[in-house]
Each structure stands twice: as C-alpha cells, then as structure tokens.
Amino acid sequence: MRRTTPPRPLRATLALTLALAALGACAPDGGDAPPAPVGLTAQAGSATSVHVMWDSAPAADRVTGYQVFQSGRLVRELPADKTMVDITDLAPRTAYAFTVRAKDATGRRSAPSATAEVTTPLARAEDRQAPTAPTATTGRAEGPRTVRLDWAAATDDTGVTAYDVHQGGVRIHTAGAGERGATLTGLQPGTAYEFTVRARDGADNASPDGPTVTVTTPADPARGPRTAPGAFTATAAPGAVELGWSAPDTGRPTTEYELYVNDKPVTVIQFGAGAVPTGRAAYRLTASEPAGTVWTLKLRARLPDGNWGAFCEERRITLTG
Structure with missing residues (x-):
C-alpha cells in the first residue's frame, strides 16, 4: 500500500494540533485533577467577617492545597491540612458568595465546589459588650x-x-x-x-x-492502632502505688501520660530524652492517704498530634498505708 505524505501546510497544521492537544493534556485544570471539594459552608462571624469551611479531601485524592474564591476572585490559598478560613475586611449587611478548588502537586486544580452564600449582619456602633457564655x-x-x-x-x-x-x-x-x-x-x-x-x-x-x-x-x-496504654497494672505498696503499662503503638515514642485517680487528673508522667520506654513503662506514685483508702486509677497517652489518647482499663486498689 502506498503511503501518502500530506502537503507541507497540512503537515504544519497537524503538528500544531498535536502540540495543542499535548498542552491541553498537561494543563493545570485538565487530566487527573482532584475532585471538587464538598461540604462547603459560609457563616458570618461578625459584620465584617465570614468563616468558610469544607470537608477534608481523602488521602487518595492527593490534594496539596486549596484555593478560596470570593465571587470568582481568589482571596486565599491554604495547605491541604487547612479546611477553614476567616475572610475579613468585608462590608456589613452585604451578600457574598464563596467557592473552593483543590489542587495537587502537579498544579492541576479541581472544578469549583458548590457555591456557599452568606450575608453579613448589620454593624452595631460602639458594641463592646461580649455575649454570655453558653451555659451547658x-x-x-x-x-x-x-x-x-x-x-x-x-x-x-x-x-x-x-x-x-x-x-x-x-x-x-x-x-x-x-x-x-x-x-x-x-x-x-x-x-x-x-x-x-x-x-x-x-x-x-x-x-x-x-x-x-x-x-x-x-x-x-480497621483504621489504625489503639491509642490506649496496654496491660495496665496498679499494685499497692507501703506509702506508694506501683504502676506499670505498655506504651501504645502510635508510630512514635510516647513521652507523656496523664494519670487519673478517682476520675480526676492528678499528674502528668513525663519521660525525658533517652529515658522513653519502648516496651514496658513503670512509675511509682506516692500515697499519703491512710491504709484502707480505695483508689481507682487509669491513664492515657499524649499522641503525636498533641491530643490525649484513649484511657486504659481502670484498676481498683486499696492502699496499705
């Protein structure tokens, strides 16, 4: 079969078409762009500010950041771990519309989220009185x-x-x-x-x-290790209580534990650098109460993200004095 070569002008047109198609495939808004953010809400925090929030993207989406738009104009850029922002310097008693787009490491951006609309309230002159705290x-x-x-x-x-x-x-x-x-x-x-x-x-x-x-x-x-210390023991000794437990598997050494006695926090047990237990931990708690006093004890670990983990099983002991 004889191959036909297109005339030069046609070859140039074909080359330009292919190049544009390739550019389109790599364009920031094309290809495997992240899905649009969901759960967007906008709540007026004051007469001049609005709090915008949305749901965090699943890890599988590989989102590296978000862009917040006010009526189509980019007003904030945030990293992937931030899913809320205050938009300030707004006008009182004014309607606003917000959308959010996600982006990945290649620069591809998602389609805009659904629009969240909000109206700021009327400003009150010389209002310096704070609200009462919620009572419950x-x-x-x-x-x-x-x-x-x-x-x-x-x-x-x-x-x-x-x-x-x-x-x-x-x-x-x-x-x-x-x-x-x-x-x-x-x-x-x-x-x-x-x-x-x-x-x-x-x-x-x-x-x-x-x-x-x-x-x-x-x-x-199914979604991660337990955060509670394991195999917790409490043994009464003269003038003290001997505690022992296994560190939870949080992915990092655990340096702090909060101890509760009779459902009240009494101390934070801290292990310094070089003394962090990798398996079994021990602590001696001084007890000045008289013999026969009943204690219930439990503790929880400080997690790598700064939060306290779950409590271990509670133990009940009687002091020996």
Missing part, C-alpha cells in the same frame, strides 16, 4: 471519627451571630446563631478530645468559654 455543653461519640456536640443558647445585648467550637484551644468549627449543635468529623479513633463553645456577636466580641466537655472516640481496629 454536651458531647457524644458517634463513631471512631465523629463527635456530636450540643450547647445551650447564649445571650447578647445586640444578638449572637455565631458559635465557635474550640478543641485544645483552637477553633475548629463555627455554627450559626440559630444552631445549637454541630457534628464534628475527621477525628482520630480511640482519642480523648476536649471541646468548649464560645458565642460571638456582630462586633466580633467573643464570650468566655462555655463548660468543657470531654469525649473519647472509640477505637477502630
């Missing part, structure tokens, strides 16, 4: 990575505009003025978390913390 907070684990919090309403002379949920002193969620609870996801299995809630008004005045609530997520054998 309750929490419960709804799975290895999910916690449900509920709180009582706060009051303010100009009206509460938002509730901020803090975990370990860091804000992790913002809810609307009419909301009395939130479902928190993306947590670690077998981990103890402490949460507080603050109210905020239109002038960005924040209340004191409401009551602290501690929730421990259950272990999930």
